[in-house]
Amino acid sequence: MKETYHVTGMTCTACSSHVEKAVGKVAGVRSVSVNLMTGSMLVDYDQTAVTPADIVEAVVDAGYGASLPGAAKTARREGTQPPDTLGEELRQMKLRLILSFCFLIPLFYLSMGHMMGWPLPALFHGRENAMLFALTQFLLVLPILYINDKYYKVGFKTLWKRAPNMDSLIALGSAAAVLYGVAALYQIAWGLGHGDAARVDKWSMDLYLESAGMILTLITLGKFLETRSKGKTGQAISRLMDLSPKTATVLRNGAEVEVPVEEVAVGERIVVKPGGRVPVDGVVVEGWSSVDESALTGESIPVEKAPGAKVAAASINQSGTFTFEATRVGEDTTLSQMIRLVEEASASKAPIAKLADRVAGVFVPVVIGIALVTALVWLAVTGGDIARALTAGVAVLVISCPCALGLATPVAIMVGTGKGAEHGILIKSAQALETLHAIDTVVLDKTGTLTQGKPRVTEVLPLGDTTEEELLCVAASLEKPSEHPLSSAIVSAAQEREIPLAPVSGFAALHGKGIRGEIQGGQFLAGNAALLADEGISLGAAAGQAEELAAQGKTPLFFARDGELLGIIAVADLPKPTSAAAVEGFHALGIRVVMLTGDNARTAQAVGRSLGVDEIIAEVLPQDKERQVAALQSQGRKVAMVGDGINDAPALARADVGLAIGAGTDVAIESADIVLMKSDLLDAVTAVELSKSVIRNIKQNLFWAFIYNIIGIPLAAGVWYPLFHIMLNPMFASAAMSMSSVCVVSNALRLRLFKPRFSPSAPSAPSDTPCGCGEPISTKGVFSMTKKLTIEGMMCSHCTGRVEKALSALEGVSSVVMDLEGKSATVTLSADVSDALLTQTVTDAGYEVTAIQ
Structure with a gap:
């Protein structure tokens, strides 16, 4: 058990030293740290061998006063300091x-x-x-x-x-x-x-x-x-502490009830209106909004929140009203954990x-x-x-x-x-x-730390008479049924450019090589060079382009129709906008930068070179990352490790200082020092x-x-x-x-005047559409139609999710966009689907279609 006590009567460092000695002598106390500044005492003890009352008694016997942790927590919720x-x-x-x-x-x-x-x-x-x-x-x-x-x-x-x-x-x-x-x-x-x-x-x-x-x-x-x-x-x-709202608007029995934030329970639904603060952590279930999270992250740009997005206590709702389900309350919220970490750091x-x-x-x-x-x-x-x-x-x-x-x-x-x-x-x-x-050496994980952690389309290179739009339409249509991470990157690129997808039949995944499928009577292939070689399709001049892309650390994907190569789409996990500046900052501080990744050596070298990394260690198994950090330490180096994944946790713990990316896993954050x-x-x-x-x-x-x-x-x-x-x-x-x-x-x-020397010079984030495209286009030879259904009976995000799932299962429906407030569903069709079938599908889901436009 690790708890913080409030100690009174201390006036100098001799006092805190005597209190530490007195409590340290209590059987069952592993460690004790007294902070003269805050009048607090952080005690790590075996709760089976010693009680809080024993610890308080030791402080009193030393000539000082102490209060139980429960009283300190209550006082902390009510003010900025315990009773005095x-x-x-x-x-x-x-x-x-x-x-x-x-x-x-x-x-x-x-x-x-x-x-x-x-x-x-x-x-x-x-x-x-x-x-x-x-x-x-x-x-x-x-x-x-x-x-x-x-x-x-x-x-x-x-x-x-x-x-x-x-x-x-x-x-x-x-x-x-x-x-x-x-x-x-x-x-x-x-x-x-x-x-x-x-x-x-x-x-x-x-x-x-x-x-x-x-x-x-x-x-x-x-x-x-x-x-x-x-x-x-x-x-x-x-x-x-002042950031935390004192009340929350909770939905109970269909009505909005304002209650003290301490009474909010996990699983309850809370309504947050424009200008209001989020009282506890949770997940948005209804509504859209932009939320200012600068109090927690220091990031001034508001973050868009839609159903499924996480929200944290103390963030400010700037625009629309939304409802979210509480997942962490009381001492478990992000804000409470931040306060606890800062207090413990100050007390240590x-x-x-x-x-x-x-x-x-x-x-x-x-x-x-x-x-x-x-x-x-x-x-x-x-x-x-x-x-x-x-x-x-x-x-x-x-x-x-x-x-x-x-x-x-x-x-x-x-x-x-x-x-x-x-x-x-x-x-x-x-x-x-x-x-x-x-620290003289910093070890950086690649995926999610130096890079964005998800692949994105960087180039669309059509061949012959094929246009970029046609190539993306075919590629996204083929890749949509696939669960491969690279497939989602291509589908996202098509959605961002509002390119309608075509129905695919005869879909088959070819392990380690790619996929095949039939679109409007044509036989299509998508995959790597080995797949095309097996099918006897020549790469020709495209081989040089593919080689150049691979040298840049990108993954070239080939697409062919009826034995003829249509083009290449390059996908890569792009570096974060500030990664290069960060590496440069480390160098300016005299720190050697090492990139540690499980990725293949060619990709790792390309990313590392582009960012100016000093040393690249690639193709490292997850269990070996900790060993690599230990090897650097054995050379006499003081090592800091920056990572975000579960596989980084041992390395974070092994390093002299572990730094966890905040968006990473809880395991990584628990293993890190910062x-x-x-x-x-x-x-x-x-x-x-x-x-x-x-x-x-x-x-x-x-x-x-x-x-x-x-x-x-x-x-x-x-x-x-x-x-x-x-x-x-x-x-x-x-x-x-x-x-x-x-x-x-x-x-x-004077430390309050501290300002970092190395701050981002407004870097432009990688374009969401790197290949650069303009307005939505009507793709040659592909059927496309949009219908808007007005639906009665939808009350919440579960309703919209049920309708969306039912409509998406129809053959010929390429995408569905739900609007709960407008009580409607916008359906994009890649084949002719009758109004009767759409109406029947919604009716079977338990809702009523009142109009189709």
Whole structure:
């Protein structure tokens, strides 16, 4: 079982490290990853050995709060975060900040007034008023301590449990300053009561109460700025959540009923009107429309939807009304899976983060030790100057906050995965995001990845007096009864050009060679060169044309009538419009491109050469693809694999990073580390670019976080005082600590400006009619007629499907187009079919023909 929990009370990376250790020790927990940014914890555990309650108990025992996954899911549906929302946290922090400044400003003015020459009331001048001066400062700092008591509650609690965190450092530092101030109050009182003027003068100038107030207020200011910036990093997830509609219009008992989207069940029919969002995943059963799927895929062009087409939750219906049947609801929808993947990726940890985690695990105890040693050394060196020793010790505690170190990686990972989602790139883990930047070889599947995945007619080459239209008519008529993929390409080409088909009799498939059939008394053949050789038909000059087509990776199909060659039609699986640009993009990033395919070597070489692929491995059996990837890895290469089929799944899992084409199978997507929702290979290049940008950003953040502490701690401890007479006041230390975290988060937010260098330059998709034809034509010597039947009784797509099937079964009917809204069927005839027969056929199907035109 893998579940996400909400954890409260964490303030720095030391907290997340302690929570991980506490939960990791629970028997039955396989792995745990805590995300400080989102306050979430991803736990992979054996549900037969441990329960969610045991995991929550471990977190509570460590000094933090946790909620069960069910509560987190409910809260996630209702808002953008679990119960303690980011907005509420910001409002509370802002109020604390305003109130803190209200007391800090007069405190600071009073404490620094004598030193800066600022005007002060006579009440605070003179040795005789020293107690009033000190007591007023004490009363002003008390509200600041109360307003920011969270640091003490959490800091001392974790310290007591021997798991000190950032709050422990703040609590110790500010508490030490306050206790010193209280001691000063007693010293002043003693001096005034015993006439010890020197004692009064010394201690009234060394109260340090303003330092405690300033530390707490500046830390809260830094936390406020940090939290506000962190809120921007989660905007991608928030936007995804906002896309989901709250209600759905469901057909129940023949009526449209609006229900909460959570109540929609699989199999129910949902109506989506123009401008509405699709509430769940499903399949269109009635109506036509164009749907904007940009929220899910990043693709701005609307997609046409007709009966049988799939629709996904959160896509927007732009034109007509349609009805679809729900297939995935609740947590199973595409949108929910996207949110889950982005959240899990954000919660996971990249290998580069392990260094920061190891340091953070011992950082706070080490800092407390350094602060104590610093104070003792200064006490000894200065001959017992408590003020100097306290200044150095508190400064070390305050400046050494591990926030910047803890935020360096998760902020960048969260922004990066969110940015990927905006571009239709779903990154499943931080590890995949990091590994991808080091890739030096990318292996690409050919069919469906580099190419469109379905054959298309590229050339129609008639011979003699035969026209292109006649050749296509004969070819499509012969190929229509066949189930071969190449046959469907030819039939589609004829349909796109609105060429009517002729009835075929005596159809026979010749295994491995082609087909034969009779059209209007003529004997026709369709197939490869071997079939024509068996029939004694000479190719003549056409042999050269066929050879040239084959060299280009296309499949030439020959057509003959009564022993005479009519022409050649070339069919090929064409490259996707952006494949060449993607290969060029990989090269620009210094990545070697390998094409791996089960296709024959000649076709593979032709496609590979045309796209600029570096290495072509052809005729690979499905089970051997994984072996080929392993072979490349054995050469010391970092390999990424891009594929879409079930046979690609082992290779995707074997590769250092697997990228699945979004339109591929569920098995391939489950096996991959990254999913390309748009099925565009150029997005794989974008993913590599994004990975490089994120890792570069993380390295910058870690560098500055480490440098900050390497410079800050010695400066606060007074190491440089003997040489340069420089020491860091605790107030400036707290300001520096706060700004370090803000700087790290701000640097990570620069990733939101990421734009891919390699984007499609509006490539023109291969023409649907590559041979180029004009208006529908009337083919010589072929009967063609169109009739429109008006039919009563059709209520849904099942009705139209029944009528279409019945009419299509009639001999002489070449095509049937159904119109549910118009209650009609348009029938194209290749032979004379009487109105009576058409009417009887529809009647037998259970419907009534009211008119024939």
